[in-house]
Amino acid sequence: MSKKNAFYAQSGGVTAVINASACGVIETARQHSDKIGKVYAGLNGIVGALREELIDVSQESTETIAALRHTPSGAFGSCRYKLKSLEQNRAExxxxxxxxxxxxIGYFFYNGGGDSADTCLKISQLSEKMGYPIQAIHIPKTVDNDLPFTDNCPGFGSVAKYVAVSTKEAALDVASMCATSTxxxxxxxMGRxxxxxxxxxxxxxxxxxxAPHIILLPEVAFDKEKFLAKVQQTVAxxxxxxxxxxxxxxxxxxxxLADAGSVDAFGHKQLGGVAPTLAKMVKNELGLKxxxxxxxxxxRAARHIASATDVEQAYAVGKAAVEAAIAGKNAIMPTIERNGSSAxxxxxxxxxxPLSEVANVEKFMPxxxxxxxxxxxxxxxRNYLEPLIQGEDYPPYKNGIPQxxxxxxxxxxxxxxxxxxxL
Structure with missing residues (x-):
């Protein structure tokens, strides 16, 4: 049996480390050139496959592929394009x-969240029925950290680190000026x-x-009076x-709190800004600056302050996806398993x-x-979160700017x- 080519695509909102997963896929595939032929990537995600716009990854140098490990965003282009159900549009x-x-192409590696896991599963199932079986492996990615079965999602650790650091630095600013100002x-x-x-x-x-003195989570129903009382007491x-x-x-x-009244390409409510909504409450009800x-x-783009743990895990799931495909596995997602209970x-x-259990399932804060x-x-x-932001993995700099x-x-x-x- 002749070796098959591989197709890799990025889906949905990007992260600081999704390209590290791409690096893991491509470098591992190149190491197994006896079993995998060429690697193609979708230009702008799954849309690239539908339009037959396939990037020939073999045209990229070893050095460029290695540099993906420290490059944020989606290097091949991502998209917010949700394939309809098989019943609605089998043609896609x-x-x-x-x-x-x-x-x-005999291997399909789809790097994304819950919707892309569902796409992966359907392609695996339909390709079998059509007599051209595809080994479809889903590679987890989402800053929202809401995929099931995996302890955490690549992309989350770095956004968590950015938010923690930004909160600390902004709080120092506010504390220094609060006597006469804000x-x-x-x-x-983010976090829908x-x-x-x-x-x-x-x-x-x-x-x-x-700081932070108050954290507002989707899992906890917002109570305006309780919130304003907490703000007032904290300022006091x-x-x-x-x-x-x-x-x-x-x-x-x-x-x-911030429903903008419209929906995005995935059918999700567009959110119009919870911060200004809360600020208006604080101003109108408490009169505070x-x-x-x-x-x-x-x-989600802050690669300069990425978590080293996150980078390593992102690369590892990309590598594991290729190894799983070579081993003959299909319709699965590599997961991150936690050992130990603290940092x-x-x-x-x-x-x-198995993708049959992963697709379209969200994991919430317990x-x-x-x-x-x-x-x-x-x-x-805290014990859950702390390990995920550990370590620094700075990109190379030139003239003070990351390369x-x-x-x-x-x-x-x-x-x-x-x-x-x-479209």
């Missing part, structure tokens, strides 16, 4: 398999349904009274109050989970990680006569 899946067949500072972070990123802000605390006690708020903070009935900030793309005795290893008042994290939560990989992105020639309308 059939098109993918046609493209794979035309380019002799009393309340609000940092809005799961509050892992907001919770990581608590790692800025070293002793009682340290400390002179200032620092808040880390998840974008997905919501009322008891499930309404987001405030400032707010959106961590936004900064939090002091923490270690990890690679496991795996109750035992959240304090009784709902505004902070417990020691158990990141620049890809040629050479496309292979198209082999199918008909195109495919995607």
């Amino acid at each position: 899946y059939e098109r993918l398999i046609e493209v794979f067949k035309a380019h002799d 009393k309340v500072f609000i940092l809005e972070v 349904h799961a509050g892992w990123i907001a919770a990581a802000g608590a790692l800025a605390q070293e002793q009682e009274g340290d 006690d400390n002179g200032y109050c620092v808040i880390v708020a998840s974008e997905g903070a919501q009322y008891e009935d499930g309404t987001f 405030y400032h707010w900030a959106l961590a936004d793309y900064l939090q 002091a005795d923490y270690s990890w290893s690679i496991g795996e989970a 109750e035992e990680f959240i304090t009784a008042d709902g505004f902070g994290i417990t020691q158990a939560g 990141y990989a620049r890809l040629k992105k050479v496309l292979v020639g198209k082999k199918l006569e008909k195109g495919f309308d995607v």
